[in-house]
Each structure stands twice: as structure tokens, then as C-alpha cells.
Amino acid sequence: MKLGSSTKMRAFSLGALLVALPAISACFWNEQSTEPxxxxxxxxxxxxxxxxxVGGTVSFxxxxxxxxxxxxxxxxxxWTAADTSVVEVRPGGIFFGKKVGSTTAIVTVxxxxxxxPITVTP
Numbered sequence: 001m002k003l004g005s006s007t008k009m010r011a012f013s014l015g016a017l018l019v020a021l022p023a024i025s026a027c028f029w030n031e032q033s034t035e036p037x038x039x040x041x042x043x044x045x046x047x048x049x050x051x052x053x054v055g056g057t058v059s060f061x062x063x064x065x066x067x068x069x070x071x072x073x074x075x076x077x078x079w080t081a082a083d084t085s086v087v088e089v090r091p092g093g094i095f096f097g098k099k100v101g102s103t104t105a106i107v108t109v110x111x112x113x114x115x116x117p118i119t120v121t122p
Contacts, residue, residue, distance in 0.1 A: 038066040040075065043107055043114035050105075051119045052097045060093040060116060062107045078108045086120055 042065050050058040060079070064072040081087050081095065083103035088096040095105055097120040105116045 038070070038072045040064040040072050040110045040112045041067045043109055043112055045105070045107060045114055045116040047116065049117045049119075050095070051121060052095075053121055054097045054099060056097050056120075057090075058095050058097075058118065060095070060105055060107070062093060062109070062114065064109045064112070072109075075109045080106045080108075081118070082106060082115075087118055 044063045044065060046061045046063070047058075050060070052058045062077050064075045064077075066072050077093065079089050079091075079093050079095075081089050081103050083101065086097070086099055086101040086103040087105075088098055089105075090096060093105075093107065095118060100120055100122055102117065102119050105118050107114050
């Protein structure tokens, strides 16, 4: 892989059309492809916060975004919680309320993290 530079131009073919674009420093170029591999700049969570009852579940969806706020696909999301005595973290961004309290859902992609508050009620 090569790191693109903002002072260089990249040319690639789209059928019969030749396109020249400035390389973007937030992108990596795959040697076998002309498509840039976007770097993750931030993550959004939906919902941005959650409240659930003890014994209930809430499912978060995370979306990795590049510097232009465009989605970055094919990423692995790692979920955890600040206080696992309040919630149990299950695969796929699902949280199970174990006891009354507050904690934070934390998601990580490529070293970038985002969080969302969780409140568990009786």
C-alpha cells in the first residue's frame, strides 16, 4: 500500500475515460486496485444514547466515517462497556441490562473510538 500525498496526482481509467485526481492524505491506495482505501476519522452510534430496564436489551449500530463524513465499509467493530457490572456486552453491539445504573457503550474501529451513554432502570 502507498500513502497518498496531497502534492501528487493519481490517474486511473474508468472505461475509456482517464481521470486524474489529487491524492488525499487520508486515503491509502491498494497496489492491486485503483480504488482508495478510506481511513476512519470518526464513528457515529445510533442511538446516540439509550435507556433500558434491568433484563432488557438495546442494540447499537455504529458507522465508521472518513474525513468527509462518508461511510467507510468492511470494518470490524469492537464493542465494550465502561462498567460491565451494569450491562453485559453481547456480539454485534447488543447490550443487556444487568442492574440499575449508568455506564457507557464504547465502540472501536481501527483505533478510533466513540461512546454512547446507557442508563439501566428498574
